[in-house]
Amino acid sequence: DAKTTQPNSMESNEEEPVHLPCNHSTISGTDYIHWYRQLPSQGPEYVIHGLTSNVNNRMASLAIAEDRKSSTLILHRATLRDAAVYYCILRDVGGGSNYKLTFGKGTLLTVNP
Amino acid sequence: DAGVIQSPRHEVTEMGQEVTLRCKPISGHDYLFWYRQTMMRGLELLIYFNNNVPIDDSGMPEDRFSAKMPNASFSNLKIQPSEPRDSAVYFCASSLGGFTEAFFGQGTRLTVV
Numbered sequence: 001d002a003k004t005t006q007p008n009s010m011e012s013n014e015e016e017p018v019h020l021p022c023n024h025s026t027i028s029g030t031d032y033i034h035w036y037r038q039l040p041s042q043g044p045e046y047v048i049h050g051l052t053s054n055v056n057n058r059m060a061s062l063a064i065a066e067d068r069k070s071s072t073l074i075l076h077r078a079t080l081r082d083a084a085v086y087y088c089i090l091r092d093v094g095g096g097s098n099y100k101l102t103f104g105k106g107t108l109l110t111v112n113p
Numbered sequence: 114d115a116g117v118i119q120s121p122r123h124e125v126t127e128m129g130q131e132v133t134l135r136c137k138p139i140s141g142h143d144y145l146f147w148y149r150q151t152m153m154r155g156l157e158l159l160i161y162f163n164n165n166v167p168i169d170d171s172g173m174p175e176d177r178f179s180a181k182m183p184n185a186s187f188s189n190l191k192i193q194p195s196e197p198r199d200s201a202v203y204f205c206a207s208s209l210g211g212f213t214e215a216f217f218g219q220g221t222r223l224t225v226v
Contacts, residue, residue, distance in 0.1 A: 093212055099212060101206075106155075
């Protein structure tokens, strides 16, 4: 599986933007970039995904570098509820066993009031 | 839909006993994933199914673990015999198509004493 690298932890203040980086230098042309997060004592939840273009949804924005070797998840105004572990995952559209959703260690985001 | 439903939420059992964890995926979803989460190893994919057929069970730790999906509405994960090192939170997730967002259940916290 193509590997991603994320910082172990980050801190933010409430109502400020947060930029969570992810490096994926071995990404292949058919890998989509997915982000999930896991709130305390809950299962992971989907945040956003993209291939080449930047993506926006209600929860966040995903900015993808032109060479696709890195991406950034952007939370526009962090709230206390956004404190979670954020996982950046590569998923190959090739199918079969490539439909694995393999989690790394993620980034623990702390939001200060 | 009520989401992915796992039962029980908590299970405490003695070493050597058989343990059965249950999962009801979201109706209409054709992929089902079983994960295990521990502090040491993070989130590990154990096995996943497509249309009730196991596709990849390479993450199943040993023969003591087995998983079945007898129909589209139900899957179970069995551990026989259970050992203290099996203590973890077990998550089930489902998705429509192998590549779309996966929805996770609340997990089953298993403690083997």
